[in-house]
Amino acid sequence: MARHTRNVEKIPPRRLRDPLTRSQIMGRIRSKDTRPEMRTRSAVHALGIRFRVHVADLPGKPDLANKARRWAIFVHGCFWHSHDGCQMASKPQSNTGYWYAKLQRNRERDALHQQALRDLGYQVHTVWECATRNEESLRETVAAFFNGPASKSNAPSQLLDR
Numbered sequence: 001m002a003r004h005t006r007n008v009e010k011i012p013p014r015r016l017r018d019p020l021t022r023s024q025i026m027g028r029i030r031s032k033d034t035r036p037e038m039r040t041r042s043a044v045h046a047l048g049i050r051f052r053v054h055v056a057d058l059p060g061k062p063d064l065a066n067k068a069r070r071w072a073i074f075v076h077g078c079f080w081h082s083h084d085g086c087q088m089a090s091k092p093q094s095n096t097g098y099w100y101a102k103l104q105r106n107r108e109r110d111a112l113h114q115q116a117l118r119d120l121g122y123q124v125h126t127v128w129e130c131a132t133r134n135e136e137s138l139r140e141t142v143a144a145f146f147n148g149p150a151s152k153s154n155a156p157s158q159l160l161d162r
């Protein structure tokens with residue numbers, strides 16, 4: 001039986017899905033221009049640093065990047081990107097095999113993208129969703145990334161990643 005198949009991530013049939021509440025589902029939908037992203041942008045902007053957003057021609061399509069200065073920032077949702085030890089990254093209690101595989105793929109993809117950027121000589125920084133709640137500390141963290149030892153050299157080993 002021919003069906004329309006598109007190259008998109010498969011969503012399991014309803015009976016196999018988690019009994020998540022609507023707000024849990026909404027909280028886990030990936031979208032662009034999320035509040036964590038907007039907060040990160042304004043923190044970087046406040047430092048007078050220029051950047052582009054969702055830079056499609058770089059590995060992993062960084063949320064913020066400057067190709068001339070060779071830095072990239074990812075703003076990662078704690079659930080989708082499995083933030084270690086973070087409450088917001090709590091795993092669904094049912095259908096664990098499905099979620100484990102899916103989140104593990106995200107994690108592996110993140111690592112590959114970040115390594116690819118480093119190989120290109122980029123400084124890479126991850127801003128976690130949970131760390132954007134306090135805008136003052138977010139500004140400090142972002143400033144540390146740009147003002148830290150990494151800014152003195154473009155050596156890929158000198159990263160301020162986390």
Ligand SMILES: [Zn+2]
Nearest residue numbers: 078083086130
């Ligand atoms: Zn987190």
